[in-house]
Each structure stands twice: as structure tokens, then as C-alpha cells.
Amino acid sequence: MSIEAGSDLIIFGAMGDLSARKLFPALYHLHHCDLLPEGTRILGVARPEQGLDDFLLHLKARVQPAIGADRWSEDTWMSFSARCDYLVLDFAERRYYQALADWVSKDRTAIYYLATPPGLFDQICTHLDSSQCLFPSSRIVLEKPIGHDLASCKQVNEIVAQYFTEENTYRIDHYLGKETVQNLLVLRFANRFINTQWDQGCIDHVQITVAETVGIEGRWSYYDRYGQLRDMVQNHLMQLLCLVAMEPPNAMTAEAIREEKVKILRALRRIDDSNVAQSVVRGQYSAGWHQGNAVPGYLQEEGCELKESDTETFVAIKAHIDNWRWAGVPFYLRTGKRMPEKLTEIVITYKSLPHNIFSGSEDTQNRLVIRLQPNEGIEMQMVSKQNTLKSKMALVRQTLNLDFLGSSDLDRIPDAYERLFIDVIQGDQSLFVGREEIEESWVWCDVITQACGRQNVKIKPYHAGSWGPAKAELIIEKDGRAWNV
Numbered sequence: 001m002s003i004e005a006g007s008d009l010i011i012f013g014a015m016g017d018l019s020a021r022k023l024f025p026a027l028y029h030l031h032h033c034d035l036l037p038e039g040t041r042i043l044g045v046a047r048p049e050q051g052l053d054d055f056l057l058h059l060k061a062r063v064q065p066a067i068g069a070d071r072w073s074e075d076t077w078m079s080f081s082a083r084c085d086y087l088v089l090d091f092a093e094r095r096y097y098q099a100l101a102d103w104v105s106k107d108r109t110a111i112y113y114l115a116t117p118p119g120l121f122d123q124i125c126t127h128l129d130s131s132q133c134l135f136p137s138s139r140i141v142l143e144k145p146i147g148h149d150l151a152s153c154k155q156v157n158e159i160v161a162q163y164f165t166e167e168n169t170y171r172i173d174h175y176l177g178k179e180t181v182q183n184l185l186v187l188r189f190a191n192r193f194i195n196t197q198w199d200q201g202c203i204d205h206v207q208i209t210v211a212e213t214v215g216i217e218g219r220w221s222y223y224d225r226y227g228q229l230r231d232m233v234q235n236h237l238m239q240l241l242c243l244v245a246m247e248p249p250n251a252m253t254a255e256a257i258r259e260e261k262v263k264i265l266r267a268l269r270r271i272d273d274s275n276v277a278q279s280v281v282r283g284q285y286s287a288g289w290h291q292g293n294a295v296p297g298y299l300q301e302e303g304c305e306l307k308e309s310d311t312e313t314f315v316a317i318k319a320h321i322d323n324w325r326w327a328g329v330p331f332y333l334r335t336g337k338r339m340p341e342k343l344t345e346i347v348i349t350y351k352s353l354p355h356n357i358f359s360g361s362e363d364t365q366n367r368l369v370i371r372l373q374p375n376e377g378i379e380m381q382m383v384s385k386q387n388t389l390k391s392k393m394a395l396v397r398q399t400l401n402l403d404f405l406g407s408s409d410l411d412r413i414p415d416a417y418e419r420l421f422i423d424v425i426q427g428d429q430s431l432f433v434g435r436e437e438i439e440e441s442w443v444w445c446d447v448i449t450q451a452c453g454r455q456n457v458k459i460k461p462y463h464a465g466s467w468g469p470a471k472a473e474l475i476i477e478k479d480g481r482a483w484n485v
């Protein structure tokens with residue numbers, strides 16, 4: 001693999017949660033697998049007045065548990081630490097940036113990774129520029145959320161565009177870095193028999209479920225301003241929907257893939273005042289159970305000072321894509337916190353046969369279940385003859401199972417951030433989100449939010465540990481269908 005040499009990764013927010021749980025563990029793994037180029041330097045920048053040794057001590061205490069005892073190696077950590085450096089920096093104050101300007105070099109590619117509250121993006125870009133930390137090759141990596149709605153998203157994009165070209169701007173949607181999400185592209189575009197059976201002629205409906213067992217994990221003040229529609233649907237579920245629905249790009253380039261995704265986002269039927277009540281279900285968890293333990297309701301979570309909140313922790317949506325391929329095929333989307341299990345799956349249900357010659361067999365629909373996490377793999381549910389002499393032609397449903405780990409040259413499935421770090425170092429934007437697609441995605445979500453407000457689509461309570469409000473079952477059952485799980 002050819003990886004560009006001479007990159008510097010500068011992590012803003014290096015003492016934060018994302019850095020500890022995701023970014024540094026991913027870098028540790030890449031270093032361990034020799035996938036970070038020889039000269040790559042990693043600079044943590046954060047507010048605490050401390051030296052490199054203290055920074056590394058803090059980091060080790062958080063990274064080690066994330067790696068796990070069986071994979072941890074002191075030797076790897078020592079050699080990884082030798083790549084790292086630390087700078088004290090208050091992101092909002094220009095005077096601190098001189099030290100950064102002295103650290104970076106115009107002969108190397110500086111990659112500024114902003115793992116910070118988004119309200120700081122503007123100041124960071126301005127100070128990087130005025131302190132001569134930016135060179136034509138410099139890249140910026142932006143964590144979600146990029147905006148809270150279309151207007152604020154545009155504002156962030158415009159600010160960033162003053163300092164970085166679109167080619168040097170990497171907007172993260174970590175779902176795109178998941179191996180199984182990339183496998184969706186391979187499944188669709190490297191298999192003729194799948195590719196030729198992928199439209200309204202063959203497919204009855206599509207389900208996308210992203211269920212989480214976690215609550216809001218100490219992020220109340222962020223989450224209550226966002227809710228599940230903005231936190232999960234606007235980005236992760238919309239990306240999954242695009243990858244399922246888009247036309248084949250003519251090449252695996254960022255430009256070609258983005259163009260196809262944007263077409264889908266534009267073809268998504270608006271859910272407005274006329275159809276929001278039938279198309280959207282919103283829920284909020286109350287106290288319940290997770291794996292035998294009592295868990296609090298949303299309004300009892302740490303950090304909550306309100307008696308009530310209209311923020312949804314669950315949302316189910318029936319969507320339509322108004323184009324030739326998908327006319328008449330509903331896409332049922334569902335995502336929530338505090339569900340009974342962690343499950344991300346896409347289920348493609350094929351149409352029934354036009355004429356069934358096997359009497360007595362009811363459900364002959366094929367189903368393709370793409371399990372993104374956990375138990376990563378693909379299942380094709382087929383109808384087969386039962387091996388028996390008792391009955392002439394007894395049919396049974398059987399499953400062809402493709403285990404994703406089975407194709408692996410690793411004994412684990414890499415975390416999304418590992419792929420995304422490799423790609424940003426190599427300058428490959430195909431798994432990052434383009435400006436147009438993120439803005440189109442906000443357009444669709446904003447219309448839903450506004451319609452929910454005007455039509456008073458109320459939050460329905462559900463118990464933590466359940467699959468959401470009963471109405472979420474109805475949204476699909478009234479069409480004579482059922483959720484896969």
C-alpha cells in the first residue's frame with residue numbers, strides 16, 4: 001500500500017472523549033500494523049498546562065482499555081509514543097498559535113483534525129490562517145455535527161471554504177469508515193446477480209435499522225439540542241440510504257460517488273405538512289431495563305435539569321425515493337437509543353412470486369439481510385425444499401450466510417477511524433462527505449423537523465429496553481409488512 005510520507009496529524013481536542021475512545025486507539029492500531037508512514041508525526045493540542053509526559057500518561061490510561069488487554073503491547077505503545085508530541089493551546093486565543101506555527105512545516109502535509117465543539121471551527125481556522133499555519137497542501141478534518149440545520153451547516157461550510165479548498169476538506173461520517181458499510185458498495189457493484197435484481201421490479205421494500213442500547217452517555221446538553229433525527233438520521237442513516245439507493249458510480253472516486261448520492265438526496269420525497277403524521281413517529285425513552293439492570297429515563301439522565309423535553313430519542317420514518325429505480329418502494333428507517341440490542345442492519349425484502357406453483361407455502365419472499373454490526377455479514381433468506389419423503393413438496397426457509405470476518409486478513413474488524421485516518425493521509429476523499437450532499441441532507445431533515453413542529457407530531461414514550469413506541473410498529477404494519485427484528 002502506498003501511503004504518502006511526511007504527514008503531520010494535529011489533533012485539536014486531544015484531551016477529549018473522542019480522542020481517547022476512538023482517535024488515538026485507531027492511530028495505535030495503525031502504528032501497530034505498520035500502516036502509518038515512517039515519518040508521520042502526531043501532535044495533540046489541548047488546553048491543560050502539561051508536558052508531553054503527562055499527556056502520554058493521560059492518554060495511555062484511556063487508550064489501553066479501549067485497545068483491550070489481549071491486544072495491548074507495551075513495546076507498540078513506546079514506539080507509538082515516540083511519534084507523539086503535545087502543545088498547550090487555547091483554541092480561541094490567537095497568541096497560542098505561534099508555537100504551532102513553529103511546530104508545523106511547509107514541506108510536510110499538515111492535517112488539522114478538529115475533534116472540538118463545532119462552535120470553535122471558525123476561530124480555529126481564522127487563527128491557523130493568521131498565524132501562518134496553513135499551506136496549500138494543508139487539510140482539515142471536521143467532526144460531526146456540521147451544523148444544526150441547513151443555515152448553520154452552510155455557515156460552517158462557508159467559513160471553512162475561506163481557508164481550505166473542498167479537495168482539502170474532509171467531513172467525517174464515521175459510518176462510511178465501517179468495513180461493512182464499504183462492503184455494501186462491493187455487494188452492489190461487484191456482483192452481477194445482485195446488481196440486476198436491485199429495483200422496483202424486484203424489491204418490495206427496504207428497512208434500515210440503527211438501534212443502540214446506550215442512552216445519551218453524559219451528553220445531555222448536546223443531545224437535547226439535537227435529538228435522534230439530527231444526531232443519527234441526518235448523517236448516518238442518510239448515508240446508508242444513499243449507498244443502498246444510488247446508481248452505480250462510473251468509478252470509485254469521491255466525485256463520482258458524491259454525484260450519485262446527491263441525486264438520491266434530491267429525489268427523496270419531502271415529508272411535509274401533508275404527509276408527516278403518517279410518515280414519522282417520534283419517541284422518547286422512559287425508565288426501563290438493560291441486561292437486567294434498571295436504567296433511567298431520558299429526563300432522569302445526568303445533566304438534565306428540565307421537567308420535560310420535546311427531543312426525540314427514537315425516530316421511525318417511511319420514506320420514498322421518486323425516481324425510476326425506486327418508484328413505489330418504501331424505505332422504512334428506524335433508529336433509537338436504549339433499544340433492547342445494538343443492531344445496525346439493512347433488510348431488502350424482495351417481491352412475492354408473480355405466480356406460486358407450490359401450494360401451501362405462504363411466505364416465499366426472499367430477504368437479503370446486511371448486518372453492519374454486530375455479527376457482521378450478509379444473509380440471503382431463500383426458499384428451499386425440505387429433505388423429506390413425508391410430504392411431496394414441503395418448503396422451508398433457509399439462510400445462506402456470508403460471515404464478514406471470514407474474508408479478513410485480520411483477527412478483528414477494524415474501527416471506522418482506522419480506515420478514515422489512512423484515507424485522509426492518502427488524500428482519498430471517497431469515504432468522506434461532500435459539501436453538497438451534507439447540505440441536501442439537511443434540506444430533507446429540516447422539512448421534517450418543521451412539519452413535525454407545525455403538525456404537532458408528539459413524542460410517544462417508550463420503555464428503555466423496548467423497540468420504541470407502539471406506533472413505530474404501526475408505521476410498517478399498516479402496509480402489511482413487519483420489521484425484521
Ligand SMILES: NC(=O)C1=CN([C@@H]2O[C@H](COP(=O)(O)OP(=O)(O)OC[C@H]3O[C@@H](n4cnc5c(N)ncnc54)[C@H](OP(=O)(O)O)[C@@H]3O)[C@@H](O)[C@H]2O)C=CC1
Nearest residue numbers: 013015016017018047090091092115116117118143144145
Ligand atoms: N465522543 C464521541 O463519541 C463523538 C464525538 N463527536 C464530535 O466530536 C467532537 C468532540 O467530541 P468529544 O471528544 O466527545 O467532546 P469533549 O468535550 O470530550 O472534547 C472536546 C475537547 O475540546 C476542548 N476544548 C473546548 N474548548 C476549547 C478551547 N477553547 N481551547 C482548547 N480546548 C478546548 C475541551 O477541553 P476542556 O475540557 O478544557 O474544555 C475538550 O477536551 C464534537 O463535535 C462531537 O460532537 C462525533 C461523534 C462521536
Ligand SMILES: O=C1O[C@H](COP(=O)(O)O)[C@@H](O)[C@H](O)[C@H]1O
Nearest residue numbers: 144174175212214231232236344
Ligand atoms: O455519531 C454518533 O454515533 C454514535 C453511534 O455510533 P456507532 O458506531 O456506535 O454505531 C451515537 O451513539 C452517537 O449518539 C452519535 O453522535
